[in-house]
Amino acid sequence: MKSIYDKTVDVLMFREGSDEDSNSTTPIITTGSIVWGVLLRATIVLIAFFFVMDSIRGNDYWWVSLFFIWAFVAFPAYRQYEKYAKRIENFVEETLCGSCIHFNKGAQSCNIYDEHVSKDYIPCEGESWEPR
Ligand code: SF4
Numbered sequence: 001m002k003s004i005y006d007k008t009v010d011v012l013m014f015r016e017g018s019d020e021d022s023n024s025t026t027p028i029i030t031t032g033s034i035v036w037g038v039l040l041r042a043t044i045v046l047i048a049f050f051f052v053m054d055s056i057r058g059n060d061y062w063w064v065s066l067f068f069i070w071a072f073v074a075f076p077a078y079r080q081y082e083k084y085a086k087r088i089e090n091f092v093e094e095t096l097c098g099s100c101i102h103f104n105k106g107a108q109s110c111n112i113y114d115e116h117v118s119k120d121y122i123p124c125e126g127e128s129w130e131p132r
Contacts, residue, residue, distance in 0.1 A: 027116055029084050031106045034077055041073045095119055101130045 049065045088105050092098030097117040109116045113123040
């Protein structure tokens with residue numbers, strides 16, 4: 001079980017989903033964690049940029065913040081989303097839950113049991129499975 005500190009660092013660093021994540025009963029990377037990471041990083045970048053611009057007394061270079069947002073927020077989030085989408089695609093192909101109508105791709109969970117599913121954990125053990 002990860003601490004809140006570790007979870008926050010995962011989100012902040014956009015840690016890529018590892019094999020360990022693929023087999024974990026609680027996925028680390030979800031659409032929610034990516035959105036949360038974007039908000040957290042964008043806030044930090046904008047606050048840091050505000051202080052830097054304030055210290056050099058120049059608002060003429062505000063557009064430089066767009067570069068930092070691209071480099072530290074948008075691009076890492078895009079890469080993380082690509083990785084997440086690929087993992088979900090594999091998960092859908094390889095697992096029983098992936099082919100079930102009750103599977104929630106965004107949260108990697110079951111809508112009926114309200115639990116995360118994994119390659120090794122099927123909450124209903126196949127009894128509630130229905131085709132898409
Ligand atoms: S109903 Fe069963 S097979 Fe379908 S997503 Fe939920 S746990 Fe998986």
